[in-house]
Amino acid sequence: MYIIKVKGKAKIPEYIQLRDDDFILIAYFRADRPLTKLEKYGLEGKEEELRKIIDEIPFGKLKKLEF
Secondary structure, eight states: OEEEEEOOOTTSOOEEEEEOTTOOEEEEEETTSOOOOGGGGTOTTOHHHHHHHHHHSOBTOOEEOOO
16 A cells, blocks of 8 residues: 655645555545544554654655555
């Protein structure tokens, strides 16, 4: 699974994309919202680690998630 942070403009907030190994979009959510429903993506219990990655990852850079 891969993560990308997309920068918004003006009033449009930052968004996070989660993509599978074939780069198909599986989740798209605002970066400033609480992380919920992560069990749908197999990431339950990884909220703190994912939040840390979201805060550190630069915009537009693809990062492989390895937990």
